[in-house]
Amino acid sequence: MRLKPLTFILVTCLVATSFAQFGGERRPQGPGGPPGREKLRFSEPILQKAFEVQNQLKFFGVRKSVIRLGDSERRNTERVWREGMNQRVEFERGSSDEGQVIVLKGGQKWHYFKSTNEIQVKPARFEDPLRRLAMMLSGRGRGPKAEIEVADGGNIAKIKTKLVKVLVNQNSVIMKMWIDPNSGLILKREIFDPTGRLVGSSEFTKVDFSANLDKSDFELRVPGASIVPIGEMISRTAKKAGVPAFVLKPGMDLELDSVRLVKLDSGDAVFQSYISERGRLSLVVSKTKIDARRLKSMAGKNNATAVFEMKGVWITLITDSPQHDLDRIRDMIIEFRGNMQSRPRN
């Protein structure tokens, strides 16, 4: 079939427009809808480089990560394959998340759990750590305006680095990043809580920029594994917790990032995390009554909180963004009625 020249031009324009709109990648369409992305601009050249090379990096590396929440700690040794916006992470034996595989491709995150033979599908987040940092530096967040200190960082994975310290309130370090000035790859990160306690870190111990990567490195095909989209995760976690599957109405700029159960004193609650250009928002649905005054005093002035009752359960909202109007968001909560069945993947 031959296309007429005008038809050809029209089709080409349409394809180009679609490509430009989604950056060449399909954005996930979960509850909350995809947010727009504004271009970031950092005053520090090293941070600007780290942001700009996000979709150009190509390497294989081994990374050690530690996540410390309260008295629990998760330690992983991860093998990382990266090519542009595609990434594969496998968790080695002896790791807390041993056997799991995470593949980021096409703007989506495919998370495989060997123990339950399931693949959870969620939006991918590559640039958001830097986006969050940009917000803190601009002072648009609810917390104090962050500042940057750059110094030599020594060698990480045998690569000479620049150390970027993120400080608030003049001398309180909340994050450290060791960046390779040549490639722009963030080789090491450390995150601290307000009291200076290390709550999370990740560090590459080996990086090979000349590694040969294969197309199949970014495939995740497990015959018989059930695919669990994020909408279904909401339905099923809500069912487990015995609460309605409340979500934020699709179409808002807040995009659902993760769903999980949290244990409260009289049962489980559904914890949902949303992201927008303006910051992060958490939505918690629980049968347990939450003390609004206590939550507010514990959250401090860096977070806004709201607690209210809806259809016999308690809804808690927490945000670190001064631009999130919790009264308006409250009116955007709806009951999600998605597919409750997981589908086996062909």
Added chain:
Amino acid sequence: MKNTDKNLNELPTGITEEELEKKLEETASIGKLVQLQEDDEPSMIWRASLNQKLIEMSVQSAPKKVAFFRTWRFGMVAGLAAGCLAIAIVLPRKNTIVPSGVSVPANESVILAAHSHADFTLGLGTTDGAQAINSPTSEVNTVEWTEADLTIL
């Protein structure tokens, strides 16, 4: 009185009482003069005026003391009343069971910790600590190649 003081002051120093008596007897005229003098008692006027001042001062400070004690008493009564009210409010009603010696987990801190956790796992660019949804299944029946297997390639 002043004259006596003056006379006494004019006596040579270092003279004892006995020597003085002797001298007085020797000079009868002076002795007579002395005998004619009335018994002088030490003046207590300064002491009286001091006492007067002390009395005045104590009279002035007395109302303050009273006011202080009144305030203190009022505070004590108010404190007791507040304590009783607090106990009445806090005390469990009938048929309400309050576990003793059991620390209540702070649900609010659990929720805040989850909020922070979501924040910093994103900042690290690693796994977000997602949990499996399905029930654990028996080991997936797959073929896993070992390094030894691959050497035959």
